[in-house]
Amino acid sequence: MQKHEVSGSVVRRLPRLYRLLRELERSGVVRTSSRALGEKLGMTASQIRQDLSCFGCFGQQGCGYAVTELRMHLEQIMGLDALLPAILIGAGSLGKVVSENVRFEERGFRLLGIFDIKPELIGKRLADQPIRSMEELESFCAEQKPVAAVLCLPKESAQAAAEQLVSLGVRGIWNFSHCDIAVEQAEVVTVHLDDSLMTLCYKLHNL
Amino acid sequence: MQKHEVSGSVVRRLPRLYRLLRELERSGVVRTSSRALGEKLGMTASQIRQDLSCFGCFGQQGCGYAVTELRMHLEQIMGLDALLPAILIGAGSLGKVVSENVRFEERGFRLLGIFDIKPELIGKRLADQPIRSMEELESFCAEQKPVAAVLCLPKESAQAAAEQLVSLGVRGIWNFSHCDIAVEQAEVVTVHLDDSLMTLCYKLHNL
DNA sequence: TAGATTGTTAATCGATTAACAATC
DNA sequence: TAGATTGTTAATCGATTAACAATC
Numbered sequence: 001m002q003k004h005e006v007s008g009s010v011v012r013r014l015p016r017l018y019r020l021l022r023e024l025e026r027s028g029v030v031r032t033s034s035r036a037l038g039e040k041l042g043m044t045a046s047q048i049r050q051d052l053s054c055f056g057c058f059g060q061q062g063c064g065y066a067v068t069e070l071r072m073h074l075e076q077i078m079g080l081d082a083l084l085p086a087i088l089i090g091a092g093s094l095g096k097v098v099s100e101n102v103r104f105e106e107r108g109f110r111l112l113g114i115f116d117i118k119p120e121l122i123g124k125r126l127a128d129q130p131i132r133s134m135e136e137l138e139s140f141c142a143e144q145k146p147v148a149a150v151l152c153l154p155k156e157s158a159q160a161a162a163e164q165l166v167s168l169g170v171r172g173i174w175n176f177s178h179c180d181i182a183v184e185q186a187e188v189v190t191v192h193l194d195d196s197l198m199t200l201c202y203k204l205h206n207l
Numbered sequence: 208m209q210k211h212e213v214s215g216s217v218v219r220r221l222p223r224l225y226r227l228l229r230e231l232e233r234s235g236v237v238r239t240s241s242r243a244l245g246e247k248l249g250m251t252a253s254q255i256r257q258d259l260s261c262f263g264c265f266g267q268q269g270c271g272y273a274v275t276e277l278r279m280h281l282e283q284i285m286g287l288d289a290l291l292p293a294i295l296i297g298a299g300s301l302g303k304v305v306s307e308n309v310r311f312e313e314r315g316f317r318l319l320g321i322f323d324i325k326p327e328l329i330g331k332r333l334a335d336q337p338i339r340s341m342e343e344l345e346s347f348c349a350e351q352k353p354v355a356a357v358l359c360l361p362k363e364s365a366q367a368a369a370e371q372l373v374s375l376g377v378r379g380i381w382n383f384s385h386c387d388i389a390v391e392q393a394e395v396v397t398v399h400l401d402d403s404l405m406t407l408c409y410k411l412h413n414l
Numbered sequence: 415t416a417g418a419t420t421g422t423t424a425a426t427c428g429a430t431t432a433a434c435a436a437t438c
Numbered sequence: 439t440a441g442a443t444t445g446t447t448a449a450t451c452g453a454t455t456a457a458c459a460a461t462c
Contacts, residue, residue, distance in 0.1 A: 009453070011409055015402035016387075033419065045419090046455050053421060061420040062462040078405055079412025097304045098400075107401055108408030147411060172411045174404060180223075187410040189403055193309055195222035196398055197381060198285055201315030202218055203394040204354060204379045205286025216429070240443065252443090253431050260445060268444040269438040417462105424457075431450070438443085 006054045013051055014078055016041055021071040033064035080108040084172075085144055089161055090152035091116040091124075091131045094176055098152055099127035112144050141168040148172040155179035162188070213261045220258055221285055223248055228278040240271035287315040291379075292351055296368055297359030298323040298331075298338045301383055305359055306334035319351050348375040355379040362386035369395070 020040055024032060034045040034052075041048075052058055052070075055077050059065045075081050086109040088099050095114070104111045114126050117134045124131050132140065140146075149170045153161055158177035165173065166186045175181050175190040182188075227247055231239060241252040241259075248255075259265055259277075262284050266272040282288050293316040295306050302321070311318045321336045322344055323329065329340045339347065356377045360368055365384035372380065373393045382388050382397040389395075 006413075007453075011406055012402075014409065015399070015405040018405070019402075035419080044455060046457095047453095049419095049421065050454075057421065059420050060462055061460065062418045064419060078409045080405065080408060082408070082412060084408070084411060093304050094308060097300050101301060102400055102404060104404070107404040108412070109404070148407065171414065172407050174407050187407060187414070189407040189410070191398075191400065191403055192222070193305075193398065194314055195219075195226075196396055197309060197311070197314040197316070198222040198225070198287065199218055200355065200379050200381050200394060200396040201287060201289070201291070202221065202285045203396070204291060205289060205315070206213075207378065207394070214429075242443080251431060253433095254429095256443095256445065257430075264445065266444050267438055268436065269442050271443060420459105420461080422458090422460100424455105426455070427453085429450100429452080431448105433448075434446090436444085436446100438441105 010051050010054055013041075013043075013047075014074060017048070017051070018071065018074045018078065018080075021067055021074065024067050025071060029067055031064050032067055032070075034059070036064075078108065080106070082108055083110045084108060084147045085110055085112050086148040086150065087111070087113040087115060087140070087144075087146045087170075088150040088152065089115050089134075089137075089165070091118075091121050091126055092152065095150075095152035096126055098150060098176065099129075109148055111150075112146060113140055115140075137164075138168060141165075141170070145169055148174065150174045150176070151181075152176045162186075217258050217261055220248075220250075220254075221281060224255070224258070225278065225281045225285065225287075228274055228281065231274050232278060236274050238271050239274055239277075241266070243271075285315065287313070289315055290317045291315060291355055292317055292319050292353045293355040293357065294318070294320040294322060294347070294351075294353045294377075295357040295359065296322050296341075296372070298325075298328050298333055299359065302357075302359035303333055305357060305383065306336075316355055318357075319353060320347055322347075344371075345375060348372075348377070352376055355381065357381045357383070358388075359383045369393075 020037065034048040038045040038048045058070050058073050088095055088111060091114050099111060099114060113132055114129045115132045115134055115137055121131045122133045149165045151158055151161060151173055155178045158179055159181055162173055162181045162183050166183050172187045175188055178194060180190060227244065241255040245252040245255045265277050265280050295302055295318060298321050306318060306321060318334065320339055321333050322339050322341055324341045328338045331338050356372045358365055358368060358380055362385045365386055366388055369380055369388045369390050373390050379394045382395055385401060387397060
């Protein structure tokens with residue numbers, strides 16, 4: 001289906017388009033066009049069509065796109081229907097917010113386990129799960145084979161944890177650790193809140 | 208100093224370079240080169256030099272860059288030394304994590320006030336601040352003149368809150384509300400955790 | 415059929431990389 | 439002076455936009 005490798009710019013735009021389609025669906029819109037979609041997302045109709053064309057043909061000449069159909073295609077393209085098994089490491093305040101506020105099941109993942117190193121947290125519950133000891137991690141992974149891990153650790157321990165996770169079979173890491181991580185054989189998506197805040201600072205400074 | 212408008216791609220790279228320089232400083236490195244910096248950041252030496260050249264000349268031919276000096280220049284460029292007055296709206300679990308975990312003062316902002324609409328939260332403390340009632344917001348803004356606001360609200364109330372804030376003088380919004388926001392006359396930087404997670408899903412799906 | 419809108423090819427624009435003269 | 443490395447100009451590469459034939 002994909003001609004060549006799809007560029008990062010295209011991949012980063014897919015979630016926004018997906019969210020818009022969900023909204024249109026909720027408001028009862030049945031058909032739409034690249035023009036209408038582009039307007040709402042602040043991009044050109046060309047770009048919408050060009051982006052979609054990386055993955056196939058989802059419209060009809062003259063009539064545009066069926067909203068629900070296109071939304072389902074995007075789900076397939078992004079793999080949101082897969083529900084990949086995932087775990088979360090670090091049940092501090094950050095881990096708590098992420099586990100309780102992120103809709104994993106609507107974003108392609110199922111959160112199977114939450115781990116922390118602090119003895120006083122073990123056994124408490126978070127997002128409907130017991131917090132488990134890090135000593136359980138290896139056997140848990142052997143059994144449940146999580147493909148992804150959410151890292152909510154201080155930056156000092158993030159790199160080592162990432163390496164351990166990869167050695168236990170994890171292939172994707174969602175990293176909240178305020179530092180960059182380098183691991184072979186795994187995809188890492190880092191959320192750099194500090195960088196995001198600094199870009200706001202820059203913009204205000206150069207208004 | 209800036210020839211033309213600096214592109215978004217350049218602006219987004221500045222924080223990473225800044226973080227690297229802080230690290231180098233901490234490990235006692237005194238001088239460095241575009242080659243060394245590029246290697247650590249996974250980009251070309253050309254790109255480092257090209258990015259910096261948007262703002263001035265900070266190196267010496269033959270000798271590279273003085274780490275501390277360049278770090279200080281970047282602080283100036285991004286405006287990190289300004290400590291712009293900021294407020295936070297929404298003291299739920301998300302607001303709690305953001306106010307307690309983000310190092311505002313190192314990122315160019317000073318958090319002056321935290322607001323929430325829920326009566327049961329008013330008066331409790333967060334990040335060394337009392338949580339204030341939304342009724343106080345107008346007079347507080349008139350007095351303290353916050354330039355930026357952190358939005359930690361559910362998406363239903365985000366747009367209206369943003370508009371109110373702008374009418375009260377806020378010029379920059381750091382938006383955690385899981386939705387896009389459109390306001391005239393203000394810079395908005397939105398943190399889309401869901402989009403970030405979906406790109407990880409895509410990558411794992413297309414491994 | 416006429417109008418609309420796709421998918422795709424071609425043209426433009428911008429961003430990245432390479433090259434090199436200037437100079438520490 | 440010789441070696442290194444900048445700042446900048448030119449060349450390349452990729453991404454966005456425009457144009458248009460195909461067709462619903």
